[in-house]
Amino acid sequence: MARGRHIWTNGFFVWVAIFLVLPILISASVSITTDEFIAFPPKGVSLRWYGELITNPSWRHSIGNTLAVGSLCAVLSTIIGTMVAYGVSHIENRLLRDGLLILFLAPLAMPQMSIGMAMYPLFAKLGLIGTRWGVSIAQGVLALPFVVLSIIATIRQRDRALERAARTLGASPMKAFWFVALPLMLPGVAAGAILAFMTSFDDVIMPIFLGGFDANTLPKVMLEALYEKSDPSVMAASTGFSVVGIVMFLALSVLVRRRNA
């Protein structure tokens, strides 16, 4: 069909693209200001505020925390999520399988605050409040649905047939899982791990509710910095944060493309 009509929708898209992207670029530009205030336009160019992130103990600590908590969350939820996805895909009963899937996807339907609040009493009793483990586990529950979805979307009938073939060739269930199923699921697992890390990375609510100094992740410190200090280091953190997010997303898309190839 002729291209003429598309001018309207494509033009609209340009405005939407500007809406989506421009604010981020503007905040990035503010982060390199020499001034002590968050204001546009930025006065001068300086990487001073990025330096702040490294020299200031509060920022530095939070970056380390974020990486630690994120990795922990990714590891936990990926292991559990892989087992869940594998298990669910082997359920023969249609109703049971769909029901279980809904159960494991349920955290998606709940507001994160409620989940965090719900875990508080239990974590308090276990002494997990204020610890990295506590926050990671809580975020792991949030991330679990993403991991499960990511892996289930990779499992095809063909993979199950290959597993069955391996069984007839003498492999035990465990061996069939390890040597046949797992390698085939690997792209989904890797994508799930990245998604889990991204979920933890972006999460502010669990560190607020269940965390403490040790689990002060970057988003939480950014939030506090906004209220307390309000200097451009917040924007530097914000920009750095965005960059990491984009990098992770690019890694994810490469994985997805390879999975679909």
Next chain:
Amino acid sequence: MSEFSPTKADSKAFRALRLEPGLIWLMPGLVIIALLFVVPIVLIVWASVTDPVPGLGHYAQTFGDPLYRKVLINTIVSAIGATIGCLAIGYPTAYAIYRASGRLRMVMLGIVLFSYAVGTVPRTFSWIVVLGDHGIINSLGHFLSSDFQPVPFLYNQFGVLVGMIHVLLPFMTLLLLGSMARVNPNLEAAARTLGASRTKAFLTIFLPLTRPGVLAGAMLIFVYSLGFYIVPAVLGGAANTTIVMEIRDLALRLGRWGLASALSALIMAVSIIGAAAYVRVTGLSNVYARE
């Protein structure tokens, strides 16, 4: 059916597991979900009616006390506003992507996903730079006229709305795109050959066929935006407190666990209903890989 052949002696448990080979793998996950998700939620609901005294007092207060009523209304209004805004902007956006092909489509999707990848927190913060008193818009006004008074875009409903739409738009666009992709492209072509102009074909064929997907997506976004915390906290004012901000205040600052639980239970109930409706409309079939 099942080739599960246990090496241990045939206990009853293993015989049961033979029926469903997948179950053993699900054990750890089930334990975790039960312990860390199901049980805590039940406890929350329990706490909402027992802490500090048994009864539905907290729920009464939620709907009775004007303070909490305002919070509920704030939340719902913001959510509705964000959903409508996302729909209005997201539908044409999704349609543009749907109509695009090849390279252009990839670029468009890339832009949308880029915004999503940046993360909720940076996106929210960036609006401070755009809408704030020293932000780009007000600076522009100041540049154009020296006695320009900065317009308060932030710390009110407007700022919250803009922030929410900005955060939710990629998600909504993808949902809508998904429902558009399910429409048979031959249908519009058929309508054209039968005498419908481009616009008519869009209005009579394409739009109605995307309606179920649009409704389901709107429902999902609405439910999701009820639980927003960061955006209203950063971009809103005291008068824009949402339910999640209130829960946090009550639970962590004021120690009023019961009331916080009640509010939590309310929002959980609404979320479950919304999610269930979404699943009912779209079905779980599109979760599994194509064979």
Next chain:
Amino acid sequence: MSDVHDIGDSLSIDRPQIVEGGIGARVRIQSLFKDFAEVRAVDNFSLDVNAGEFVSFLGASGSGKSTVLRIVAGLEEPTSGNVIIGGTDATKLPPELRDIGMVFQDYALFPHMTVAQNIGFPLRMRLLPGREIAAKVESVMRLVGIEGLGTRKPSQISGGQQQRVALARAIVFDPKLLLLDEPLSALDKNLREQMKSEVKSLHRRLGVTIVYVTHDQSEALALSDRVVVMRHGHIVDVDSPERLYRLPATRYIAGFIGEANLIDGRIERAGPDTITVDCIFGKWEIPRSQVRLNPDQISAQKMVVIVLRPEELLIEPASQQPNIQLLECTISEVLYNGSFTQFDLRPKGLDIRLHARGQLGHDGRLGAGATARVGLRADRAVVVDSED
């Protein structure tokens, strides 16, 4: 050799007159090209379709037939070339202004409308009053045989019924041109045979010009006034079904349409009325009317292929006829096919395999391994170029 005009005469079939200025539109497709990125999907396609004619585009998938149809419909823009429908240059016209009816392979029925609403859609688009729409819908539903289904949704009717609804929807507004894109391919065999007859009688009743795209040669042969054989985006040949079958123009067509025995040979002598071809069975004299080479290609030593249809090989012919060459053959395989039996043959002492078709019953003697006398009707042989 018998009468030189033997095949030619038997090819004239009684056809209804094509009415000029009748309901059907004349379609002229001129030098159509269509490129998709690196691929040339349509390569210099030109065709004149007469008013009220039934033309089929026949080809394998990827031959470009659907692309040409979509260009005629206005759903694709050609890279270059023109489409003229009923005297108007339609090349730049959007589909809704071309007054064509189109039936898609998957029917493309609107799932959110009832059958009656589907059929009435084009009339609604043309702003006809409601009562008139209802009347026309009713009459066309009767025409295709789906009365009473008006209030059902497409998902509630069978595949065959859906096909008829698609047809009804495409003709209810009396278009001058009807385009059908493999409309029968989704139906099972019995339904397909039945629909073939109905499409043909519909064509005769309406007198509309029909362009029909298919990969099924039996459909093309059965329904068309002319068949356009396509390959790799360009036209291989355009001819009546009878001539395409009995006098294939190229080796490709001979093999593509129907079954064929292809026998290599070389022209020994090119005479004024006949040519002599030297092949494994000896020297055959073939009338020029059955030689489908370019006249400037007909010379001695030219490599050619003799085409002999399976039904032109006679198993144990009853009487001795002058134009039949007899061979002793070993039957390598017998495949019973109901209305005919196929025999795979190996002439004794010769390195060639032949297929014959006969109506012989499955009597014990003519089984695999048996010997049979086979008569080759050399007078029916057609000569084509050995290159495709």
